[in-house]
Amino acid sequence: xxxxxxxxxxxxxxxxxxxxxxxxxxxxxxxxxxxxxxxxxxxxxxxxxxxxxxxxxxxxxxxxxxxxxxxxxxxxxxxxxxxxxxxxxxxxxxxxxxxxxxxxxxxxxxxxxxxxxxxxxxxxxxxxxxxxxxxxxxxxxxxxxxxxxxxxxxxxxxxxxxxxxxxxxxxxxxxxxxxxxxxxxxxxxxxxxx
Amino acid sequence: xxxxxxxxxxxxxxxxxxxxxxxxxxxxxxxxxxxxxxxxxxxxxxxxxxxxxxxxxxxxxxxxxxxxxxxxxxxxxxxxxxxxxxxxxxxxxxxxxxxxxxxxxxxxxxxxxxxxxxxxxxxxxxxxxxxxxxxxxxxxxxxxxxxxxxxxxxxxxxxxxxxxxxxxxxxxxxxxxxxxxxxxxxxxxxxxxxxxxxxxxxxxxxxxxxxxxxxxxxxxxxxxxxxxxxxxxxxxxxxxxxxxxxxxxxxxxxxxxxxxxxxxxxxxxxxxxxxxxxxxxxxxxxxxxxxxxxxxxxxxxxxxxxxxxxxxxxxxxxxxxxxxxxxxxxxxxxxxxxxxxxxxxxxxxxxxxxxxxxxxxxxxxxxxxxxxxxxxxxxxxxxxxxxxxxxxxxxxxxxxxxxxxxxxxxxxxxxxxxxxxxxxxxxxxxxxxxxxxxxxxxxxxxxxxxxxxxxxxxxxxxxxxxxxxxxxxxxxxxxxxxxxxxxxxxxxxxxxxxxxxxxxxxxxxxxxxxxxxxxxxxxxxxxxxxxxxxxxxxxxxxxxxxxxxxxxxxxxxxxxxxxxxxxxxxxxxxxx
Numbered sequence: 132x133x134x135x136x137x138x139x140x141x142x143x144x145x146x147x148x149x150x151x152x153x154x155x156x157x158x159x160x161x162x163x164x165x166x167x168x169x170x171x172x173x174x175x176x177x178x179x180x181x182x183x184x185x186x187x188x189x190x191x192x193x194x195x196x197x198x199x200x201x202x203x204x205x206x207x208x209x210x211x212x213x214x215x216x217x218x219x220x221x222x223x224x225x226x227x228x229x230x231x232x233x234x235x236x237x238x239x240x241x242x243x244x245x246x247x248x249x250x251x252x253x254x255x256x257x258x259x260x261x262x263x264x265x266x267x268x269x270x271x272x273x274x275x276x277x278x279x280x281x282x283x284x285x286x287x288x289x290x291x292x293x294x295x296x297x298x299x300x301x302x303x304x305x306x307x308x309x310x311x312x313x314x315x316x317x318x319x320x321x322x323x324x325x
Numbered sequence: 326x327x328x329x330x331x332x333x334x335x336x337x338x339x340x341x342x343x344x345x346x347x348x349x350x351x352x353x354x355x356x357x358x359x360x361x362x363x364x365x366x367x368x369x370x371x372x373x374x375x376x377x378x379x380x381x382x383x384x385x386x387x388x389x390x391x392x393x394x395x396x397x398x399x400x401x402x403x404x405x406x407x408x409x410x411x412x413x414x415x416x417x418x419x420x421x422x423x424x425x426x427x428x429x430x431x432x433x434x435x436x437x438x439x440x441x442x443x444x445x446x447x448x449x450x451x452x453x454x455x456x457x458x459x460x461x462x463x464x465x466x467x468x469x470x471x472x473x474x475x476x477x478x479x480x481x482x483x484x485x486x487x488x489x490x491x492x493x494x495x496x497x498x499x500x501x502x503x504x505x506x507x508x509x510x511x512x513x514x515x516x517x518x519x520x521x522x523x524x525x526x527x528x529x530x531x532x533x534x535x536x537x538x539x540x541x542x543x544x545x546x547x548x549x550x551x552x553x554x555x556x557x558x559x560x561x562x563x564x565x566x567x568x569x570x571x572x573x574x575x576x577x578x579x580x581x582x583x584x585x586x587x588x589x590x591x592x593x594x595x596x597x598x599x600x601x602x603x604x605x606x607x608x609x610x611x612x613x614x615x616x617x618x619x620x621x622x623x624x625x626x627x628x629x630x631x632x633x634x635x636x637x638x639x640x641x642x643x644x645x646x647x648x649x650x651x652x653x654x655x656x657x658x659x660x661x662x663x664x665x666x667x668x669x670x671x672x673x674x675x676x677x678x679x680x681x682x683x684x685x686x687x688x689x690x691x692x693x694x695x696x697x698x699x700x701x702x703x704x705x706x707x708x709x710x711x712x713x714x715x716x717x718x719x720x721x722x723x724x725x726x727x728x729x730x731x732x733x734x735x736x737x738x739x740x741x742x743x744x745x746x747x748x749x750x751x752x753x754x755x756x757x758x759x760x761x762x763x764x765x766x767x768x769x770x771x772x773x774x775x776x777x778x779x780x781x782x783x784x785x786x787x788x789x790x791x792x793x794x795x796x797x798x799x800x801x802x803x804x805x806x807x808x809x810x811x812x813x814x815x816x817x818x819x820x821x822x823x824x825x826x827x828x829x830x831x832x833x834x835x836x837x838x839x840x841x842x843x844x845x846x847x848x849x850x851x852x853x854x855x856x857x858x859x860x861x862x863x864x865x866x867x868x869x870x871x872x873x874x875x876x877x878x879x880x881x882x883x884x885x886x887x888x889x890x891x892x893x894x895x896x897x898x899x900x901x
Contacts, residue, residue, distance in 0.1 A: 156329050168491040179662030193569035194490035197637040199648035214657045217650040233871045234660035239698050242658035255651050274882050
């Protein structure tokens with residue numbers, strides 16, 4: 132029986148983490164895994180810190196990924212990677228968008244956005260794969276494709292074949308945005324070292 | 326075919342397969358997607374009702390007519406629907422009837438953490454609790470069988486984690502059922518005292534028969550693991566957390582029906598294990614039942630009455646195992662949810678802050694008006710309470726209250742239960758000022774249509790409530806409209822109504838900035854030469870504006886050009 136793997140997808144409400152978890156869930160389903168995905172819903176989550184759990188293996192019980200359990204964290208924003216760091220398993224990996232989005236306490240001057248946050252995570256001995264997914268998404272044609280760029284970055288760190296990913300993207304995104312999303316996916320993949 | 330489905334989508338699939346014909350609900354996180362998803366099946370007549378009581382009564386009516394019917398709601402929605410719910414327990418059904426109620430342990434999106442299982446016992450209605458999406462579908466179908474066999478409405482209890490998790494579901498065909506014959510039967514269907522007395526006795530006998538069902542292995546399952554000394558009784562998500570944490574080192578009694586609970590089955594299970602745990606979120610519902618049977622399980626003496634659990638809860642409290650974690654040595658600034666860029670509520674709350682009035686609040690995206698930097702809400706109780714509580718506030722405070730207080734309520738919430746409070750204001754005459762935040766959609770639950778929007782759940786054109794006419798019709802003499810993007814107009818309009826005799830309604834009208842048909846203007850820019858870094862533009866709490874190198878900066882990827890910030894700048898530094 133293969134061990135259950137846990138992925139945490141974190142970001143800022145409105146960045147498209149739900150589509151990302153749906154893509155990953157469907158790709159894992161195509162591979163024949165038992166999959167559970169747990170989501171946060173509702174408009175008023177926007178702008179807030181959001182988290183989605185994805186778990187897969189032969190048989191998954193709990194849909195939750197808890198402290199010290201994530202094999203991989205996919206973070207849509209730098210500060211969120213730091214916030215959810217305690218969820219990472221020892222030896223786990225973080226894939227992160229270097230984009231910074233100021234939370235309200237930083238906007239209003241009540242707090243400061245920590246400097247060099249990703250280096251501080253690396254200094255804790257954690258493997259961090261990073262790229263500016265916002266710039267890559269713009270390059271692909273829309274800032275809204277950040278989520279698919281990040282899926283491309285993630286793809287190299289899973290055992291899912293590229294074709295399965297491409298098919299999943301095709302089945303999940305609206306046809307008129309397909310080319311843009313496929314480009315975003317390729318750019319993400321190219322930006323992520325193995 | 327297997328599909329990865331949300332628990333809520335799987336319930337909807339169950340409705341479809343069970344041949345349900347009518348579904349009526351009011352949106353509420355985490356239950357909304359059941360009815361949204363049910364509306365994608367043309368065979369089910371689906372609707373958004375004006376509130377949960379209406380939806381439960383519509384479902385009752387459809388059951389009278391012989392159809393299988395459904396209504397769904399969040400936990401607090403059942404408070405609203407409690408009146409028909411309790412009496413439908415006596416009446417029972419013609420066509421099967423199921424209510425889904427979604428609890429929110431951990432309060433991800435709710436104002437309280439009430440445990441709906443108490444309702445099942447109070448109304449003496451059977452309650453099923455699924456533990457994954459597959460069970461969401463299967464239990465939904467089972468609920469209709471039980472409903473018709475035992476002549477009772479059935480409740481499907483979900484928790485947020487089950488409702489909003491995706492797992493695999495095997496799809497089956499729909500069973501198309503003809504309407505059951507309607508037979509006039511006042512002794513069963515007209516709850517006069519004389520008839521209700523007979524039905525109460527029926528309900529008690531029905532519960533006895535349901536307990537017999539609970540003792541069988543049809544719904545409640547025993548899993549014995551050889552050598553395991555620990556026994557766990559659990560249902561729903563807690564069963565999954567226990568399985569994750571304890572695996573084959575424990576035996577399980579998985580309860581699929583959480584009311585009524587079995588007696589012999591529980592005692593027999595308890596006798597087979599050395600140490601008995603009851604693992605349940607929120608109240609000690611199952612544990613109290615065990616204690617009544619003379620058992621002494623370990624439950625709330627170690628598990629909290631508050632919040633959501635996970636496998637970590639079980640690992641820590643049962644096994645004494647702590648997780649190993651990596652942390653940074655510095656504080657990470659919190660990131661609370663905020664009003665979106667271009668949100669029409671922002672300008673309105675800024676105006677209220679400037680006016681310094683007491684704000685009687687309500688449930689919706691605009692409850693975020695209570696948070697920094699706007700911090701402009703004094704109270705928030707439940708759907709509709711802003712209006713009626715403002716009336717009470719003004720009854721107590723008199724003119725001093727009336728001139729310095731307002732209620733804020735969204736368009737959907739106003740229809741849900743604000744209108745009844747407004748009638749009270751008109752009838753019992755307080756000079757209250759009620760502000761309806763009309764953003765043309767039910768926002769917080771994720772954009773559902775409502776009776777004011779002119780569209781139904783399918784997106785087809787529908788009759789639209791005219792708010793102005795409605796307010797006039799219930800006896801409000803002063804009804805005015807303002808645009809919350811225009812701060813001066815909004816401030817002056819509210820100020821004027823606070824000083825106008827007679828009750829007033831101010832309709833703050835501007836569609837939600839996230840609606841697809843709303844066309845955005847280009848992002849605004851800061852003229853760095855003009856900007857003096859005074860931070861006045863930060864006072865509206867717009868996530869697109871920040872300070873970099875002592876000057877304001879607007880994030881062009883977020884700004885939708887609403888222009889609310891422009892009127893705050895003393896140097897006119899913000900422009901296109």
